[in-house]
Amino acid sequence: MRMLIVGGGRLGQELMKSNPRSVVIEAKPRRLEILREMFGDDRVIEGPWEEAHFDDGRIETVVIATHDDDRNIEIAVAAKERGIPGIVVKVKDPARIPEIKELGIEDAICPHQFAAKAIRASLVPRSKDLIEIPIFPDSPHIGKSIEELGFGLDAIIVGVVRNGSILRAEGLVIEKADHLLVVSIGGRSKELQKTVVRKESRLKPFERITTLIIEENDLNVTLSESLYLARIIGAEVDMVFADPSLVPRAEDMATISGVTYAVRVVGSLDIDELPAAAIVEGRDPGCIALSASPRYRERRVFRRWRLYRMLKEIQGPILICKRRHPYYNILNIIDDHPDSPPVTELAFKLGFQLRSKLRVLRYCYLDPRGQERLVDNLVRLYGVSCRTDAVEGNPTIEFISEITSGDLDLTVVNWESPSITHDILGRTIMEGPSSVLIMRSPRNVLMP
């Protein structure tokens, strides 16, 4: 294997040592001298790097490890265009890794991240963790005894938090909304949490996201947001195209994100055919994702009756994308409408999966204490960071104040909510900065 290393710093030198068939490009004269001394003239090329260096057809892998992240990405793109099969990019800033992955370059590494991992690993044998594992209402563990969970020798369930008190774990039968208190050694806490929580299939707010792609811009907005959401919640993506020429790019994006996807081309995606296009016989469309493009405003897609028809025909949620992902902050308003608590729970499910912070406005005059308890239960159950207040004045205005503050990434609303008029919902969709998830008669209710 012939490896070309761009940048002969410490990392480059280490790689040169381990691979005798590797060649390095270096621009700095002083370092060039050292490299030549260490590896001989024929393994060192004088830089700076230029595209011609990729002309050598024998190169199988290129490792780009200069000190400049932008430069590294630029070289990686050039290598990708030349069709070099193996490309590894070093970046100092770990936040740039997703960007590189979106370009189709899988191996992007940050040496600091590796170092931190190694340091953590060296500390692990001495660590002891006390963690709280929630039992969700549809957990397969409900009805089992604690002993049946069987965590092994390095973890033990010491107690169960139930209805606000701690019970001894021995002999207890697991109930929904229990929180298992687990002590573990050797850094097993995350793994344990996964083994218990990951089995919650219905923790997914929806199984599938049907993404409507009408024009090129939808790739960057709707598809990108749908893929983000699907990847995290473990849903599939059904891509419905109006323009077949967009399919290859969309497929590339879906492949890179690692999400299971299906492609459907429906020719012209007329606005009136949206619900029909989303539905395939015998297949639950899940959540319909579309963008809030000005084109829709012109064609009045988000008019009350059109949205109503879509929600009625699809019987599922509609996600209006604004490219606000990742969703750090989610807003929801809970009121007296019977569908309101399940929609709030959906917001908590999303918050749980996406690690988002929740802002919940409570507006209730029938049973305000009950509603407060409900939100507290959800906070406890899903362990999501949540700021919640009871609305004193007008719920619509408080809702608008939150929306227009610009701090929100996703707003989860109940279509039937009496607190939000459909005109205001229309403005929230068209003019509000956050993405909007609209629900009507939510199913799969998991209330504790």
Add this chain to the structure above:
Amino acid sequence: MINEYFILLIIVILAFFMPLLLQRTNIPAVVGEIVAGMMVGFIFFIIYQLTGETFLGEYPSVDFLAHIGFIFLMFLSGLELDFVRIESQGRKKQLRGVIVFVMTLLIAFPLVTLLNNLTGGGMETLFVTIVLATTALAVVLTVVREMALNRSPWGQELIVNAVIADVAAMILLTIYAIGVDVTGSDDILFPLLAVSMFIAILVFFIVIYRLGNWAMWYFPGTLRRFFRSDDPHELGVRASLMIIFTFVAISSVIDSKALTVLGAFLAGAAISMLFRDSLLLGQKLNGIGYGFLIPVFFITIGINFQFADVLNMATLILLPGLVIITAVAKIVPFLLLSSGCARRDLTQGVLMTGGLTLMIAGAEIGKDLGVLDASSYGLLILLAVVLAVITPTLFRYLFTRFRLAEQEGCL
């Protein structure tokens, strides 16, 4: 003659004590206020009969307050409209409400005509029919809330039917009143002016709604003050008053009471439509209305009640006749459009019988238009009072008797 301030004192004393006296009964406070006013009026009537001396004179300030009270009453009736409920009931239920209302009119009209012919009375039959078709939305809301029905689909249906009957009756009354004004006027331009004012009010309603939506979106911080309990300037109340009196001022251009009523009603409806669930603002406005102005209106009606015009045989025969007609016209449509549970339909029809506020508003409009003479006016007031006492009590009785709460599929 009694001083104006003493009259006001009598009114506020009655307004204070009547709800306390009625708290153990199921009679609406409004009825108590009218009856209390009637008792005061009756005492003065007896004194007049015995001594020939009149203690009551003209009280323009009290009349003005009563008129503002009437405007406030209509405004608060509009504010009670729950648009979310109407929307969420779907078109079928809305259409059913409209059909029930139309059937009520169709049943009531021939019966009222027949009664009028039999008694040889001089009632304006079409007008009385519209007044009979009204529903006491406030009574329906109170009963539904008290009996915890507001969460059941049936409770929602009751409210929506009452709202539709109220709004439709209000519009018909206004159209009728404009019709009478137009035909009775010699001015060639008057019809044009009347129709323009009617349209102007509807346009203003839409403008207020649009403007309000726009302001809510772009200035939520400012509008937030409208709904705060600690706003020293009570901006919400001031804004509401501004909207009410804009509507009222537009409608007063042609000096039509019906249009004023519609204007005040639409002002309430516009605010209810814009600011859903504004409990705090609603409470403040209720405080002004039901705390002072509205009792003044109802008690004044009672005090001014002309016993001499009503206490005669013909009128006293008409009263039970109208009670029966109203009941038949309200109950039969529900039975005809049966939902599969006749007992439920009968119970619903009973609650819908009688329109306290709007019936009185109708009587006021009729008197103002000149289509109702003093005895017909008094008769309608009595009818409103009698129905408001009977119907909620009968509804509660039937609801328990038929065990509707326990019957599956009925609620």
